[in-house]
Amino acid sequence: MVGTPFSSGHPLADRRADFAATMAAGAAWVDAAEVMSSALELAPDWAAGWYQLGDYFESACDAEAAATAWRKAIELEPGDPFGAGLKIDLQRAVPVVETMPTAFVETLFDQYAPRFEASLVGKLDYTGPDVIMRALTEVGFERASSAIDLGCGTGLMGEALRERCDWLGGYDVSQEMLKQAARKGIYDFLGKQDLCALEVSDLRYDLIVAADVFIYVGALERVIGWAANSLAPRGQVAFTVERGEAPLELRESRRFAHSEEYVLGVLRNAGFKYITLTDCVLRKDRGVDVKAFCVVASMEPLVSRFDRDGGEVVAA
Ligand SMILES: C[S@@+](CC[C@H](N)C(=O)[O-])C[C@H]1O[C@@H](n2cnc3c(N)ncnc32)[C@H](O)[C@@H]1O
Known part of the structure; x- marks a missing residue:
């Protein structure tokens, strides 16, 4: 995943997020989304967490919930370093995004370098x-x-x-x-x-x-x-x-x-x-x-x- 280090700064929320990741590794997407949602109840301002929740919902084929979570990530980090806006755009029949958020490209390649x-x-x-x-x-x-x-x-x-x-x-x-x-x-x-x-x-x-x-x-x-x-x-x-x-x-x-x-x-x-x-x-x-x-x-x-x-x- 692209973004800030994957930690909310809240130990219990992090533990729940780790547990959600374990479930996701086993393709238990609905459960992963549920556990991640409970992590975000403890750390509601954690943009990277919302982005991840969107991915879990997407994998669970719940496009609407995914878009809601990604929108929340953008609301918390308007520069959109996770590329959540691109994910929302990809859900549309005809994508309308014409360029990448600069913060997304920057973060992506800073991590990739x-x-x-x-x-x-x-x-x-x-x-x-x-x-x-x-x-x-x-x-x-x-x-x-x-x-x-x-x-x-x-x-x-x-x-x-x-x-x-x-x-x-x-x-x-x-x-x-x-x-x-x-x-x-x-x-x-x-x-x-x-x-x-x-x-x-x-x-x-x-x-x-x-x-x-x-x-x-x-x-x-x-x-x-x-x-x-x-x-x-x-x-x-x-x-x-x-x-x-x-x-x-x-x-x-x-x-x-x-x-x-x-x-x-x-x-x-x-x-x-x-x-x-x-x-x-x-x-x-x-x-x-x-x-x-x-x-x-x-x-x-x-x-x-x-x-x-x-x-x-x-x-x-
Ligand atoms: C796939 S790499 C290719 C790097 C190099 N040209 C090569 O051939 O190895 C894409 C590069 O483009 C940069 N890049 C993408 N969008 C950019 C933008 N809007 N402004 C400046 N650099 C950008 C990325 O940071 C990354 O270093």
Whole structure:
């Protein structure tokens, strides 16, 4: 479970919550919900407890009680570090959430940071940085004088990119992920920043990358608009998204998938004219390949090679 440490601060409530967890481990969801409810009678302001109660009710197929418990968690912690709002939204026939609560992503990755690479690379066969580097190479990318890695995490994308850029920056919303990235010593700049709140500055980048990040961002209009206004002439954006059917789809995994049409529409509206899409498998989720696609886009022809006579070779 995502959130603050799983303790209410009330010893008896904690014991009841532990007992509820034991019942849940045996799939006795109704009993788990009942015992958890009794724990919350002792600790009614325990947001993480309400979130957990919602999960028990959900597993017990009591959607209404689950939503009530999740709403209570949000009432107590309006930043919604547990992602309770996403759970409520997933209950709707047509989800309406368009982005993740920042506090949820931050908490999720702060907790995940120490085991992120072992899990993603070691167990889930993550390919994001390789896929992006390959797609960039295919359109003729050779080097960037300045590149920014959006949602840089622990720096896996940065490691793949470092040798091919003179200056490399990284933004992430999770301080713990940033700490891991900093340890690698490969970034010239790292900053804690919510990508949904990026503002255009005087800085211009030859390359803007986002590997396996837009699945947490959801609606892409703002971040792609920012990228369009932050690229140097002939600059490129390169990113991955999970492939979906609907324009923007919130999945049970609490990650977003995007359709090809939606992504192309957002890019074209922002002024990108030269766009390549490459199908890929980004990683595994519960043993199943996650189908995705990688995008490289530019406003000018994707060029960067010169032929023997010094003429430009247009790659796309
Ligand atoms: C699956 S990890 C990928 C990390 C890295 N790009 C890589 O390829 O290993 C997603 C990262 O995006 C960050 N992230 C998600 N939503 C964000 C947001 N709105 N603003 C900033 N960072 C965000 C998370 O904190 C996390 O580090």
